[in-house]
Amino acid sequence: MQNIFKIVGFSIVFFCYQLAYSQVDVVYSDLVWSDEFDNNGAINPSNWHHQTQLPTGGNWYNGEEQHYTNELTNSFVENGVLKIVARKEVYNSQGYTKQYTSARLNSKFAFTYGRVDIRAKIPTNQGTWPALWMLGKNIIEPGGYFSSTHGTTSWPACGEIDIMEHGITSWQPAGYVQSALHTPSSFGSTTNIGGTIANNLGNDFHVYSMNWSPNQITFLLDGVAFYTYNPAVKNAATWPFNLDQYLLLNIAMGGVAGTIPSNFVAATMEVDYVRVYQNVQVDNQIPLNFTAAVGTVTSSSVELLLNATDNSGTVNYNIVYGGNSISAYGNSGVQKSVIIPNLTADTNYTFSISASDATGNNALNNAIVLNATTLGFVGCTGTSSEASQGTFSTGYNYSFETIGSNSVKVTFELLDTDKVGVVAYLWRQSPFAETPMSNVSGNRFTYTLTGQTSGATINYAVKFAYANGMSVTRYFSYVVGNTCTLNQQEFDDFSNFSFTNPSHDFISIASDITIDKVEIFNLIGNKVVTQTENTNQIDVSSLSKGMYLLIVYSEHKKGIKKIIIN
Structure with missing residues (x-):
C-alpha cells in the first residue's frame, strides 16, 4: 500500500474520529504507538511477539483446532499490509499434530486508557474466528509476551476487551461483528456484548475502534459508536480495566466457530494499521464551577443534580453516603442527574459529593455536603x-x-x-x-x-x-383517620383552578371563583400549610423540596391536585 494512500486514510479516520467526539466520554488525540506495516517480510519484532506455546493439555481454548506458529506462511507484511493466514496443513509442534495453522500476535506495548483504531479486512469463511482484542498485562498464560515478567492474575480477573470478533454468532445476520468484555462478574458466555453490521464484510476494510476511559469502554465501527460498557458499580468483579492491557491479533479455527468445511484451504485477515491514542499533555486544570443540589425526593430515592466544567470535556463525580459510594460522570457544563436508590423511607441522609477529572484533578470546593430526608412511605x-x-x-x-x-x-x-x-x-x-x-x-x-x-x-x-x-x-x-382521599391526584368537585407548578417560594393560584381556604399536605398526610387570607398567593418558602398535595376550598367545593416544590 502506498504511503499517499495511508495519509489519505489517516485523514479520513481522523475525520471520523472527530465525528465520534459526542459518542465517547473522553477524546484521545495523541498518537503514542502504532504499526503501519510499511516494510515487507517478517513482522516487526520490536512491536510484536508470536504466541505459539500450547496451553496445558495440548489444545487452545474453546475447542480450537489450530497450531499458532511463527512461520512466514502464517504472518507476514506485504505491500503495506499485515497478513495473518489460517491454513489447512498438517503441522507438528510440542508433541501434538494438528490439521490447521495460524498466527497469534501479542503487542509488546501495553497501556491504560486510550483509544485503539485498527483498520482491517477480515475473513468470513465458515469455521474461522478472526479477532482483534486485548488482555490484561498481568495475565498468567503460557507463552504470552508479558506472562513471565508480569503474570500475577488468572483469566478473567485480568479483564478481556474484545474489540472485534467474527464467526462465533451464527444466529446473527450476515455482516455482524461483535464486541465483548469478560470480567469476573460475566465471563465465558458473557452478557457484556454489543454488535453491529459491517457493510460488505470480508471484501472491504473497516476501522474497528475501542475508546477506554476510567468511566466507560465504547466500541465503534468506522467512527460510529454502537456499544458502551459502563457498569453502575465498578469493582474488581465488574471493572478489572484500570491496569495495562496489550493487543492481540489472530485467527482461530473451529471450536465455537463451528465446523470447518472439508474444502477449506486458507483464510486471510489483512491489517492496514494499528494505532493507539492517549492524551500525553499533562492536564493541570481542575474542574470549575462545581455545584450540587437535591432534586426529586421519594420514599426510597434521592435525586442529586450535579454540574461542573472541565477542559477534558468530562467530569467524574463521587458520592459517599452511609458507608456506600456511587461513581458517575457527566459532560462538562451539563447538569448530571444521579438517582440514589434503595433508601429507607422517612430517613435523613447525608451525601458528600466530590468532582474530579480523568487525570485526578479535584475541584477546589470538594466536597459538597447535602442533606435530604426521604418521604414517609404512605399506606392506605x-x-x-x-x-x-x-x-x-x-x-x-x-x-x-x-x-x-x-x-x-x-x-x-x-x-x-x-x-x-x-x-x-x-x-x-x-x-x-x-x-x-x-x-x-x-x-x-x-x-x-x-x-x-x-x-x-x-x-x-x-x-x-x-x-x-x-x-x-x-x-x-x-x-389515623386518613381515608386516603389525599392520595388521589385530582377531584372533579372543583378543578377549574390553576397554579405555578413546580413552584419555589410562592404558589400563585388563579381561579374564576373565590377561594376560601388553601391547605397543603405532605405525602404522609401531615398538614404543613393552612391559609385563609390572600389565598391566591401561598408562601411555601419554608417547605422542603418535594411533592405535596394542594387542597383548595370554595364554599362547598373542594379540589385536590399534586404540586412540586423545588
Whole structure:
C-alpha cells in the first residue's frame, strides 16, 4: 500500500474520529504507538511477539483446532499490509499434530486508557474466528509476551476487551461483528456484548475502534459508536480495566466457530494499521464551577443534580453516603442527574459529593455536603414488592382503614405463589413489637389496632413466615383517620383552578371563583400549610423540596391536585 494512500486514510479516520467526539466520554488525540506495516517480510519484532506455546493439555481454548506458529506462511507484511493466514496443513509442534495453522500476535506495548483504531479486512469463511482484542498485562498464560515478567492474575480477573470478533454468532445476520468484555462478574458466555453490521464484510476494510476511559469502554465501527460498557458499580468483579492491557491479533479455527468445511484451504485477515491514542499533555486544570443540589425526593430515592466544567470535556463525580459510594460522570457544563436508590423511607441522609477529572484533578470546593430526608412511605391501599428483609417474588397487597375514631384495621395479602405454610405477624416500628395476624383466606391476613389517636402517624410492616424462610414488607406510615382521599391526584368537585407548578417560594393560584381556604399536605398526610387570607398567593418558602398535595376550598367545593416544590 502506498504511503499517499495511508495519509489519505489517516485523514479520513481522523475525520471520523472527530465525528465520534459526542459518542465517547473522553477524546484521545495523541498518537503514542502504532504499526503501519510499511516494510515487507517478517513482522516487526520490536512491536510484536508470536504466541505459539500450547496451553496445558495440548489444545487452545474453546475447542480450537489450530497450531499458532511463527512461520512466514502464517504472518507476514506485504505491500503495506499485515497478513495473518489460517491454513489447512498438517503441522507438528510440542508433541501434538494438528490439521490447521495460524498466527497469534501479542503487542509488546501495553497501556491504560486510550483509544485503539485498527483498520482491517477480515475473513468470513465458515469455521474461522478472526479477532482483534486485548488482555490484561498481568495475565498468567503460557507463552504470552508479558506472562513471565508480569503474570500475577488468572483469566478473567485480568479483564478481556474484545474489540472485534467474527464467526462465533451464527444466529446473527450476515455482516455482524461483535464486541465483548469478560470480567469476573460475566465471563465465558458473557452478557457484556454489543454488535453491529459491517457493510460488505470480508471484501472491504473497516476501522474497528475501542475508546477506554476510567468511566466507560465504547466500541465503534468506522467512527460510529454502537456499544458502551459502563457498569453502575465498578469493582474488581465488574471493572478489572484500570491496569495495562496489550493487543492481540489472530485467527482461530473451529471450536465455537463451528465446523470447518472439508474444502477449506486458507483464510486471510489483512491489517492496514494499528494505532493507539492517549492524551500525553499533562492536564493541570481542575474542574470549575462545581455545584450540587437535591432534586426529586421519594420514599426510597434521592435525586442529586450535579454540574461542573472541565477542559477534558468530562467530569467524574463521587458520592459517599452511609458507608456506600456511587461513581458517575457527566459532560462538562451539563447538569448530571444521579438517582440514589434503595433508601429507607422517612430517613435523613447525608451525601458528600466530590468532582474530579480523568487525570485526578479535584475541584477546589470538594466536597459538597447535602442533606435530604426521604418521604414517609404512605399506606392506605396498594400493591408493592419492596422488602425490608428477605425478598418477594411477586409482592403483596396492603390496606389501612380507620374504623370508628380510634381503631385501624390492617390487612396484608401475600401474592407470592412460591411460598408454602404462610403465617403473618404485624411489626410495629417503634418501639418494636410483633403481633400475630388472623388469616382471612388464602394468604390474606388482618389485625385491628385499637386505642389509636386520631391524626397520629403510625408505622407498621408485616412479616410473612413460611417454610424455610421469611420476608418482611416495607414499613408503611399511616395517619389515623386518613381515608386516603389525599392520595388521589385530582377531584372533579372543583378543578377549574390553576397554579405555578413546580413552584419555589410562592404558589400563585388563579381561579374564576373565590377561594376560601388553601391547605397543603405532605405525602404522609401531615398538614404543613393552612391559609385563609390572600389565598391566591401561598408562601411555601419554608417547605422542603418535594411533592405535596394542594387542597383548595370554595364554599362547598373542594379540589385536590399534586404540586412540586423545588
